[in-house]
Amino acid sequence: MLRKWTRRGKPIQEATVQKYLTVVSAVLSDAKRNKIIQKNPARMIDLPDTERREQFIPTPEQAKEFLDGLVDEPWQYKAYYLLAIYTGCRRGELCALKWSDFIMDGDRCILTVSRSRSVVAGEGVRGAPPRTARSGSSPSTRTSHPL
Numbered sequence: 001m002l003r004k005w006t007r008r009g010k011p012i013q014e015a016t017v018q019k020y021l022t023v024v025s026a027v028l029s030d031a032k033r034n035k036i037i038q039k040n041p042a043r044m045i046d047l048p049d050t051e052r053r054e055q056f057i058p059t060p061e062q063a064k065e066f067l068d069g070l071v072d073e074p075w076q077y078k079a080y081y082l083l084a085i086y087t088g089c090r091r092g093e094l095c096a097l098k099w100s101d102f103i104m105d106g107d108r109c110i111l112t113v114s115r116s117r118s119v120v121a122g123e124g125v126r127g128a129p130p131r132t133a134r135s136g137s138s139p140s141t142r143t144s145h146p147l
Contacts, residue, residue, distance in 0.1 A: 018047055058085065083111075092116035093130050 025042035032040050058066065063085045070078050083094055089111075096115035103110040116130040 014047070014051065021045060021047065087111060087113075089113060090116065090130070092118045092128075096127060096130075 021042055025040060028037065028040040028042050031037045067078070067082060067085070070081060080094055083089060083097075084091075089097075093113050093116050096117040097111075097113075101112050101114070103112070113130050116128050117125055118128065120126050
């Protein structure tokens with residue numbers, strides 16, 4: 001049933017279906033534990049593995065061509081995409097950067113990623129630790145590549 005639903009005209013991805021099933025299964029497991037139902041029907045569903053999308057990593061030539069295409073754009077856009085390409089930061093991490101996160105060391109720049117920002121429905125923009133910090137590790141430090 002969930003596979004037939006659409007969101008904004010697109011079919012729901014298999015990973016989303018699996019997340020929905022996880023929530024439903026947890027609720028039904030609780031109902032079973034409380035002896036409201038005898039079996040958890042969600043446990044009987046076999047879902048195929050989700051497709052892993054291959055990440056696109058541009059070659060240095062493709063990155064330079066892309067950045068050259070930003071020549072007439074405001075400097076903020078150039079800086080954003082330059083950092084995205086050369087540091088691998090996520091969108092929320094880039095949006096949460098402050099000047100104090102950059103340490104200039106001669107011809108190198110050391111970037112410390114210690115925050116992230118995201119939009120939360122009903123709450124607006126919220127700050128949070130980056131994904132790696134949420135998993136228990138310390139802030140991420142990235143050293144720039146010579147441009």
